[in-house]
Amino acid sequence: MPAATPHHTHDTREKALNTNVSKEDRSGGPIAGWWTEAVIYQIYPRSFADSNGDGIGDLPGITARLDHLVELGVDAVWLSPFYPSPQADAGYDVADYRDVDPLFGRLPDADELIAEAHSRGLRVIVDLVPNHTSSAHQWFTAALATAPGSLERSRYVFRDGRGPDGAQPPNDWQSVFGGPAWTRVVEPDGRPGQWYLHLFDTGQPDLNWDNPEVRTEFLDVLRFWLDRGVDGFRVDVAHGLIKQADLADWQEPQEILSGNEADRPRPPMWDQDGVHEIYRDWRRVLDGYPGERILVAEAWVEPAERLARYVRPDEMHQAFNFEYLLAAWTAPAQYAVITRSLEATDSVGAPTTWVLSNHDVVRHASRLGLPIGTPRPNGIGIGDPQPDAALGLRRARAATLLMLALPGSAYLYQGEELGLPEHTTMPDEARQDPTWARSGHTQRGRDGCRVPIPWEADAPSYGFGPTDASWLPQPEVWAEYALDRQREVPGSTYEMYRAALRLRREYALGQGTLRWRESGDTVLTFDNGDLTVLTNFGEAAVALPAGAEVLHASEPLTDDGAVPTDVTVWFRA
Template identity: 60%
Template sequence: MSTAHERLPGPSADSTTVPWWRTAVIYQIYPRSFADADGDGVGDLKGVTGRLQELADLGVDAVWLSPFMTSPQKDGGYDVADFCDVDPLFGTLEDFDEMLAAAHARSLRVIVDLVPNHSSDQHRWFQQALAAVPGSRERARYIFRDGTGERGERPPNNWTSVFGGPAWTRVTEADGSPGQWYLHLFDSSQPDFDWANEEVWAEFRRILRFWLDRGVDGFRVDVAHGLVKDQDFPDYAPDPDAASMGGEETPAPYFEQPGVHEIYRDWHQVLAEYSGDRALCGEAWVSSVEKMALWVRPGEMHQTFNFEFLMAAWDAVEVKDIIDRSLSAFGSVGAPATWVLSNHDVVRHATRLALTEENPQGTGIGPNFAGLGDPAEGLRRAQAATALMLALPGSAYLYQGEELGLDEVHDLPDEFRQDPTWFRTGGDRYGRDGCRVPIPWRSGAPALGFSPTGKSWLPQPRRWKPLAREKQRSNPQSTLNLYRGLLRLRRDHQLGAGELQWLSGYPQDVLAFRNLGVVVIVNLSSVPVAFDSEAAVLAASGPLHDGLIPTDTTAWFAAGSPT
């Protein structure tokens, strides 16, 4: 075995005392596309409940549910009209309680999505604001400003929406005259709250307690870096090649403002009132993991998504650098590193890792995208990347369907697209529909088992039929069984609570490390890498032949065996 030469800390301590979220593997459910129990073509909470045993069998520790709260569904539920109720599309509060109880009965924690940056324009507060006068208490809950120009006919500044187009919309006042403008970093149907207003703080404390009282284990916080805006509202033009959600070296005046940290310190205290290690996980698109660690300092959030890891190229030097900096940055503030490769906002990594052209976050891909790459190479790299990720210390996130090896549905017909990005850019950007297509459960069933009637709010590609869960369950070489095996080994070896030690003696394009009782070798080079054929192989993302690890393959070995 090669000699260890560098040691990086993972989450500390005895696994019996570490809070669950420090080492958990958390499975993201996008409810619209997970399982449809009532046959209307849209997934629902009863569908989730009916499939929880599948997730327990997969071996995850928790589920995160994307929004299911009352919403007109202009942005897939991220436009919330009532933060304390379930949208009838997904069921009822009673359905939620049943789902939560069923999850807890299977030792699965439940995290719910919270959207504090904005509401739907159908929210009672915003409807009250539209009916009120400028300068009123009702308007002060949102960001209303007078326009510029002689008659206020131009917006207050030049900010643009994440979804494309202007970030300001002018209202018509009650007397019929052109009025003030309101800010919406996303769709015009999603007005931003004004977090300079104490009433907004109080309302979200109430919302947190509503769901904590029902027994949820934590919250994923949407746009966690965007709640506070520069109160001078200066003009700003983002880099057109940057990720749509932020992450530029110099933050936008509506992202990464220091005041957001006061909000999360306040929320941390609310969660501390409850037993059971309740957790906050932030969606913070910032420029580096060092900045990301600011969100998880003691007394603030517990986790934040590692988007730098997610967006990394398939390159050993880059991946190693991000792993090193992540473990160092998060460890320096006593937080676990987190790892993620796919979610509902990005091109699925089974496709993304083979792309041959740049594809900024939020842009999506469609039938005219020229850099699609080789699907077989994409899946092979995705399996290898997941095997790397699940061997790392800390907490990991999986996105529904990745355990089946699902690719991005790039060939959706235009008439089925629903993402606001598609409409607000006039079709210039495809958006996120391709990663949100309902997942396959049974190859011979209507809608591949997603819905008993065959209805599906987005059409499923025929190529997914052999990827259905029921087909993969009986195939020892399937992506599903690769995930199940890796998750079992991760748990058995307590890798989430481990410590990473890089191993020397390997080429630059190969990553090799030890974490507790497991040695991991990831071959990102163009040629096979040798290992001792007597080594005890625990798992591999692809076949190993004649003592060689092929290109784009990750292998796990028992530490102490020859490698």
């Protein structure tokens, strides 16, 4: 947007953007489910808390640390996969959807975690991975043992190769992790045979969702975990289950972000209209259970109007707002994405679900320390341009206060409440993300945001576990971010988060109505209920209105009460 173009026009400024105000359910009554305003904390199990000293976090470790989440003030937890898996992609290659991998404990440990969370008033969301299974899943091993055209193979996407001897892949699709999206199998008789589709790792064969048996199986998996008391499911790669029927070639680079802007065709592997029938079936299952169970879409879909289709009244309850996560740290960019997001979800009567970090992206305390306009890196390592750590944390704190003041639901990623940066100097030989190998060592991948988090500065593995073992190396600077160095320390990132979550609940910001105030291209200002929020993106400090009562700020104000650059303030006029 040109600098001379004001990003607040009178038309948009005067229109309130609502969440939780006038939505209606399918029976015509108002809805105000817990998910419409919840703050949900993502736990990456292998990096949260290790109970037995093997260097890998586990379910008993999570249970032992639940009081931290209560103290922090979140409403629910989302657990990344803990199912039996060869761990080709850190558990997103599931071999059994109805059990717990011994790395993380046993099924009774999951039951205890759910019960203990509920006893503390925390809801529990678990990951569901329906686009693909592990190649170790009994369905896939059965498929490899049978001939082409078998019922076993019809559960996956098997195709004959191209060329006279079938030696070429069925199409030109590329894996998200790099390299071809097809692998040729050896048939039971020992001859080279068909190819199977894997949009991710070779150990993650894509399921065929046109097969009714696949649909029935996952309805049963939903019921298995709902019967055990989970409050919902985060659905991995929710936009990828249905592929275009002709599996047409796609010449553009393969990315998990569909890139389906209005003037571009949708890729044949992403965001096909048929996915919505699946989620309507799932919604009917969840609606049959008490306690407001929810579905959350991980759908890297643009534009916002396409994403909103996933949260129509008879489909999912939430969809991560990745367009917001990717938005540049400027007032015009933030204004545009917030407005567009709220208008799109308001149009279908759903909340907007805000997120800044997760286990798949560079942590925002580092991402925002890169020059504005830098393309989002897929990991940062030795030899790469390094973020400005102080600037990144300053902007991250401001971005967090901005996000937590917006109406709707918000997700936090474990450790962001400590201000954790990306581990940007991890030795390459320690990396485990399949992206690193499959990209030919050109993309560092996601290990840097998955490092076990620090609890105690002077303890082994910084309190992650009882020994120094850690499945990914922790940087030496982790000590200064440890929880015990921040608890009850005024101005610490941890205490900033705690205060923000308390005020968010006190002022009912998640239920609120956003109304923009006029401001220039370097400042963003809006009202949400009785609260006014101001973020200064410019170089000069900005004065607050006379008589403003400051309730919270991401950094101290100037001596004369002005808001410095890269600072967000919550105040009452």
